[in-house]
Amino acid sequence: xxxxxxxxxxxAEKGEHIIARHLIEDxxxxxxxxxxxxxxxxxxxxxxxxxSRVDSEFDRSFFREIKDTVxxxxxxxxxxxxMCTASCTVTPLYRRFNPxxxxxxxxxxxxxxxKKYIDVAWRCVGCYKCSQRCPKQVNPxxxxxxxxxxxxxxxxxxxxxxxxxxxxxKKIYDDMIIGHGRLDLAKLHTSAMxxxxxxxxxxxxxxxxxxFKMAKDGRAFSxxxxxxxxxxxxxxxxxxxxxxxxxxxxxxxxxx
Amino acid sequence: MSENILVVGGGPAGLNAxxxxxxxxxxxxLVERDSFLGGNPKKFKYKFLFPDMQPADNVIGELIKKxxxxxxxxxxxxxxxxxxxxNGKKFDVTIKSADGSEKKTFxxxxxxxxxxxxxxxxxxxxxxxxxxxxxxxxxxERMMGENNFVRPSNGKPPKKVAFILCVGSxxxxxxxxxxxxxxxxxxxxxAIEMREHFPDCEAYIFYMDIRTYGFFExxxxxxxxxxxxxxxxxxxAEITSGPDNTVICKGEDTxxxxxxxIPFDMVVLASGMEGGPQSPEISSKLGIELDEHGFxxxxxxxLSPFKSNKPGIFLAGACTGPKAISDSITxxxxxxxxxxTYAVKNR
Ligand SMILES: Cc1cc2nc3c(=O)[nH]c(=O)nc-3n(C[C@H](O)[C@H](O)[C@H](O)COP(=O)(O)OP(=O)(O)OC[C@H]3O[C@@H](n4cnc5c(N)ncnc54)[C@H](O)[C@@H]3O)c2cc1C
Ligand code: SF4
Ligand code: SF4
Ligand code: SF4
Numbered sequence: 001x002x003x004x005x006x007x008x009x010x011x012a013e014k015g016e017h018i019i020a021r022h023l024i025e026d027x028x029x030x031x032x033x034x035x036x037x038x039x040x041x042x043x044x045x046x047x048x049x050x051x052s053r054v055d056s057e058f059d060r061s062f063f064r065e066i067k068d069t070v071x072x073x074x075x076x077x078x079x080x081x082x083m084c085t086a087s088c089t090v091t092p093l094y095r096r097f098n099p100x101x102x103x104x105x106x107x108x109x110x111x112x113x114x115k116k117y118i119d120v121a122w123r124c125v126g127c128y129k130c131s132q133r134c135p136k137q138v139n140p141x142x143x144x145x146x147x148x149x150x151x152x153x154x155x156x157x158x159x160x161x162x163x164x165x166x167x168x169x170k171k172i173y174d175d176m177i178i179g180h181g182r183l184d185l186a187k188l189h190t191s192a193m194x195x196x197x198x199x200x201x202x203x204x205x206x207x208x209x210x211x212f213k214m215a216k217d218g219r220a221f222s223x224x225x226x227x228x229x230x231x232x233x234x235x236x237x238x239x240x241x242x243x244x245x246x247x248x249x250x251x252x253x254x255x256x
Numbered sequence: 257m258s259e260n261i262l263v264v265g266g267g268p269a270g271l272n273a274x275x276x277x278x279x280x281x282x283x284x285x286l287v288e289r290d291s292f293l294g295g296n297p298k299k300f301k302y303k304f305l306f307p308d309m310q311p312a313d314n315v316i317g318e319l320i321k322k323x324x325x326x327x328x329x330x331x332x333x334x335x336x337x338x339x340x341x342x343n344g345k346k347f348d349v350t351i352k353s354a355d356g357s358e359k360k361t362f363x364x365x366x367x368x369x370x371x372x373x374x375x376x377x378x379x380x381x382x383x384x385x386x387x388x389x390x391x392x393x394x395x396x397e398r399m400m401g402e403n404n405f406v407r408p409s410n411g412k413p414p415k416k417v418a419f420i421l422c423v424g425s426x427x428x429x430x431x432x433x434x435x436x437x438x439x440x441x442x443x444x445x446x447a448i449e450m451r452e453h454f455p456d457c458e459a460y461i462f463y464m465d466i467r468t469y470g471f472f473e474x475x476x477x478x479x480x481x482x483x484x485x486x487x488x489x490x491x492x493a494e495i496t497s498g499p500d501n502t503v504i505c506k507g508e509d510t511x512x513x514x515x516x517x518i519p520f521d522m523v524v525l526a527s528g529m530e531g532g533p534q535s536p537e538i539s540s541k542l543g544i545e546l547d548e549h550g551f552x553x554x555x556x557x558x559l560s561p562f563k564s565n566k567p568g569i570f571l572a573g574a575c576t577g578p579k580a581i582s583d584s585i586t587x588x589x590x591x592x593x594x595x596x597t598y599a600v601k602n603r
Contacts, residue, residue, distance in 0.1 A: 081464045082508030086493035091508075091515050101513055133381065133493045135427035 059109025072146030084130035084140040181229040259599040267295020269573025270368030271319040272588030278328035301401030363599030371574040372532030374424030392525040414521035425528035436528030437578040451483035529578040
């Protein structure tokens with residue numbers, strides 16, 4: 001019987017002698033072909049090592065980097081009381097968005113943990129309820145900005161792939177600003193509705209009522225009267241040049 | 257001729273100072289703002305004292321009895337210092353009371369004007385005074401003292417009570433950065449009392465740290481191990497009204513990572529201690545220093561915590577910062593010893 005089993009299993013499988021092997025990732029197992037320790041040959045069965053799965057360092061350089069930014073300068077004040085998360089507008093909707101926990105990860109430089117939250121880390125709506133409550137005046141609302149900077153710097157690819165929809169929104173914004181020198185809220189609203197597949201609603205009662213109300217109180221006309229800012233074509237060129245150079249600037253900074 | 261010493265404030269600290277001085281044969285004038293002696297413990301009818309749950313009367317009642325027994329102590333009730341002047345090494349003082357003003361010369365002075373409870377109404381997020389069932393630890397002391405532990409909203413006994421620590425302390429927004437030292441132990445003590453007398457009422461304590469320092473820790477252990485008091489780590493950020501006449505505590509369970517909004521029948525705020533309006537008043541009247549927290553400032557907080565910056569004026573009790581009754585009583589004795597030495601030296 002025993003012989004039969006051996007034949008079924010590939011002989012050279014990594015870490016084959018480990019009990020509950022399925023709990024350990026392949027990368028965490030180290031096996032040498034031949035290994036001699038202190039003159040003792042431990043090749044074979046005794047030469048399987050499992051890398052430590054505990055955190056073995058707090059990265060304070062990361063903490064200092066955040067402390068040097070304007071928005072993150074008060075990171076050292078946070079004592080993890082949880083009043084920010086408790087008062088946060090977003091947390092009840094996205095429980096994984098937790099300002100207190102993010103600040104702690106940043107304090108300890110735990111990038112591995114932070115990486116798991118890239119999809120929600122940018123959810124802060126800037127209501128400042130947390131900063132209003134925080135007993136240490138950490139200003140957690142601005143710490144969330146620091147968080148955004150960190151994530152953008154350390155995980156650029158993940159940010160790009162996970163936040164794709166927002167790249168589209170950014171393009172709409174950019175086009176408006178560069179083209180007209182200011183946001184066209186009506187156009188922004190229409191394109192947002194179209195992008196989310198709610199084109200039909202644009203003709204619905206709620207929209208009609210809103211337009212009627214704005215026409216009545218004069219807001220609609222004052223919007224229509226708004227022209228481009230003075231001498232916009234020159235500003236436009238300047239902004240376009242700046243954006244063209246921005247990539248190289250950012251890359252340059254990352255290299256420092 | 258015996259010495260004349262003035263004691264301002266008839267709480268635990270001032271009472272013990274007066275009693276010790278009278279035992280030394282000193283003539284003591286004990287000036288008390290209220291119409292009764294005993295300070296905050298008497299005013300709010302503390303019933304049982306931490307750390308050993310002995311009846312407050314054993315301590316406060318005993319001191320009051322001694323002070324009122326006559327001897328060398330003259331008590332001025334409902335009175336205050338209306339005028340204060342230095343006269344060489346002595347002090348010329350006018351004491352104003354209902355019976356009129358009395359001018360006297362004293363060899364030395366002890367200030368034991370104590371503390372005021374932080375008024376939780378000043379921190380709007382806790383909705384104190386907005387909802388009847390949000391009370392604070394001094395209110396609960398009084399309720400227990402009067403054997404009247406019921407929900408203020410409907411007069412019925414509560415089934416689920418939350419204690420919220422660090423109200424008015426350790427918070428830049430309210431301007432008090434210090435820890436009030438006693439409120440953790442008071443809360444734990446009250447939770448035990450509550451569970452003992454009303455076993456079907458659940459008790460939860462929301463905490464950031466539980467500072468039952470030294471032997472007060474015994475009560476913390478007891479609360480959990482003998483009375484099933486549940487502790488939850490996270491400071492409460494808001495209190496709102498809930499369904500069925502409840503009050504909702506909004507916080508984050510920082511160990512489980514996640515916000516909660518949980519209804520309670522009653523919420524008890526562990527409001528801290530403040531120097532009160534009396535500290536700056538007495539500071540300017542007597543010309544002694546105030547510290548950055550709003551309490552009176554000792555000359556050297558470690559070497560001589562019972563001395564003011566002015567020779568001949570001594571300090572005792574909670575007027576120099578939050579502390580327990582035993583510390584206040586100890587300081588009363590220390591101040592008495594120092595005031596006596598000063599008086600004898602300058603006779
Ligand atoms: C809710 C609560 C529960 C507590 N329970 C306990 C407990 O169980 N055990 C314990 O050890 N400690 C307890 N403490 C702490 C305790 O209350 C204090 O340590 C103690 O009261 C301090 O005594 P004191 O004499 O310095 O001040 P106080 O008790 O504040 O007395 C000061 C006195 O001075 C008088 N006064 C003030 N200004 C003037 C003035 N200008 N002229 C004349 N008189 C003046 C006041 O009227 C008052 O009578 C508790 C505190 C709180 C907040
Ligand atoms: S409220 Fe302030 S101190 Fe508390 S966890 Fe949030 S940031 Fe930190
Ligand atoms: S500012 Fe951002 S983090 Fe702060 S409460 Fe509002 S949404 Fe939450
Ligand atoms: S004693 Fe406890 S409740 Fe009071 S301020 Fe200090 S930590 Fe907060």
